[in-house]
Amino acid sequence: MAPKKQLSLFDLSMIVISLVIGMGIFKTPVRVASAAQIPELFFLAWIIGGLVALCGALTYAEIGSRFPVTGGYYKVFSAFYHPSIAFAINCIIIVSNAGSVAAVSLIGAEYLSKVILPLDMQTEFYRIIIAAITIVLFYIVNLLGLKVSAKAQNVLSVIKMGMVLTLIGAVFAGPAAVSQTPVFETGIAGAVPAWSDYGKALGICLIAISFTFGGYQQTINFGGETKNPNKVVPRAIIIGLAIIIALYMAINYAYVRVIGFEQLKTAESIAAILAGKIFGPAGFTLLSGLIYLSVLGYVNVNLLSNPRAMYAMGEEKALPSLFTRISKRTDVMYVSLTVFAVIAVFTLFYAQTFEKILNYTIFLDCIGMATSAATLFFLRKRTADLDKKTIYSMRLYPLLPLIFIAAYLFVALSIYSDDPKAAINGLIIFAGFIVIYFISVFFNKNKQTG
Structure with a gap:
């Protein structure tokens, strides 16, 4: 049973925004400022990150336009590489996203x-209970159908954008913070920085920035459920990411102006500082509610997106066929949705801190982003016969996808340089899932012949 086409341009644009704007923008600027050391490199890193994301948005917009299917982020690997690669990358992403949902839910529950x-009740146990209730609540919302969950997502996305815009307003709430003049220092005292020093610092900055901009590629999972997907998918990705880039640049300017660049390097609860500047003592209470609503948007959009990848894996027998079951009444992929929600709740009791999961997540994402973007080169040849008026074709091809792929390879190398253990473990996990795939295929063949 094929899913119905229910999503509009506005629906999909809001999904893009919620896939990208999670909790990262309220935490990663501290890490980026510490790595950049000077404000010029800080802002340059965010500009480069935004331009790379724009290259990626245009690349995935064309992939989504030429390959509009449900679970596209799985099927694009399966079609142009091998099902084992698709299985390994998507299993990693699903498990990683479930962990991110758990970790973000805990952050929201803490606020x-x-x-x-x-x-006396503000303990880890009660935070886990609140986080679990949050996930279960939006699991129920998603069981009601795509229209209900998409409408909920629209409301939560608008609230999330409103929160970011409100925090940006802190730049008008008083004088700028006084900060000492930052100096870029190398490991050798008194040494003049070389270009390689700046390059290494930029690479570390881009690790966190890539995490903060990531997520929009999952929009191609909704191609099979979008009205007029050849036009709507690319427009939604481009519109959504344009809004995100503008919001990110503005709020980073607000952080530096209100907190001060030197203080930003070690600051905690940077969003709370901006809220306090605007609303005074009541700022934290208001911000807590807004951040929790932002968390709801992140939880809901992951419950929307990830089951579609699992559905695609079930269609191609990489997962048992029961993952393709769809409710006749609500058109919901209820088995995939339930399994993802269970993984997220289970992970709550083992969720790691934001800092610990960052390098693992981004290194694995680098593999997925670079290889999925490269499928465009094959896809263009396969779809050369399509009417150019019905699909999106980016300008400056193949320059933009090559820039995007090169940027993510640079980030992967930066992670290896900064944290070799995370990179090596990431490769081992990737190889492990490929082995699991072939073992599963072997046993399935034996069952069919037995």
């Missing part, structure tokens, strides 16, 4: 617990 719970 909310400080507002709604008495001091």
Whole structure:
């Protein structure tokens, strides 16, 4: 049973925004400022990150336009590489996203617990309970159908954008922070920085920035459920990412102006500082509610996106066929949705801190982003006969996808340089899933012949 086409341009644009704007923009600027050391490199890194994301958006816009299927982020690997590669990358992404949902839910629960719970109940146990309730609540919302969950996503995305715009307003709430003049220092005291020093610092900055901009590529999972997908998918990706880039540049300017660049390097709860500047003592309470709503948007959009990749894996027998089951009444992929929600709740009790998961997540994402973007070169040849008026074709091809692929390879090398253990473990996990795929295929063949 094929899914119905229900998503509009506005729906998909809001999904793009919620896939990208999670909790990263309220945490990663601290890490980027610490790595950049000077504001010029800080802003340059965000500009480069935005331009790379734009190259990626145009690349995935064309992939989505030429390959409009449900679970596209799985099927594009399966069609142009090998099902084992598709299985390994998507398993990693699904497990990683479930962990991210758990970790982000805990962050939201921590903020909310400080507002709604008495001091003696503000413990890890009760935060886990709040986080679990959050995931279960939006699991139920998604069980009601795509229209209901998409409408909920639209509301939460608008609230999320409103929160970011409100925090940007802190630049008008008072004088700029006084900060000492930052100096770029190398490991050798008194040494003049070389270009390689700046390059290494930029690479470390881009690790966190890539995490903060990531997620929009999953929009191609919705191609089979989007009205007029050849036009709507690319437009939604481009519109959504344009809004995100503008918001990110503006809020980073607000962080530097209000907090001060030197103080930003070690600051905690940077969003709370901006909220306090605008609303005074009540700022933290208001921000806590807004951040929790932002968390709801992130949880909901992952419950929307990831089951579609699992559905595609079930269609191609990489997962058991029961993952393709769809409710006749609500058109919901209820088995895939349930399994993803269970993984997320289970992970709550083992969720790692944001800093620990960052390098693992981004290194694995680098593999997925670079290889999935490269499928465009094959896809153009396969779809050369399509009417150019019905699909999106980027300008400056093949320059833009090559820039995007090169940038993610640079980030992967930067991760290896900064944290070799994370990179090597990432490769081992990737290889492990490929082995699992072939073992699964072997046993399935034996069952069919037995």
